[in-house]
Amino acid sequence: MREAASHTAPGAQPEPLLSEWMGRSELAGVLEVSEETLRRWQAQGIGPPLAKLGRRVLYRREAVRQWMVRREMGQGESP
Known part of the structure; x- marks a missing residue:
């Protein structure tokens, strides 16, 4: 039986499955908000x-980056 082709370079480690994702505590730290704030935003x-x-x-x-771009405000706009 033939082995499936790998998408990683020889000798390179495969990218972990969840490398594109982060947990609530990590995101809270990055955004400098509490986990409770993230829960409230989710509920709202x-x-x-x-x-x-x-x-x-x-x-x-990437979804968090896109969400932040959508929330960007131009100069002179109030929150």
């Missing part, structure tokens, strides 16, 4: 998109 439908795996909440890094 204003937070970044998330995925739930059982009890675990994960945020895709």
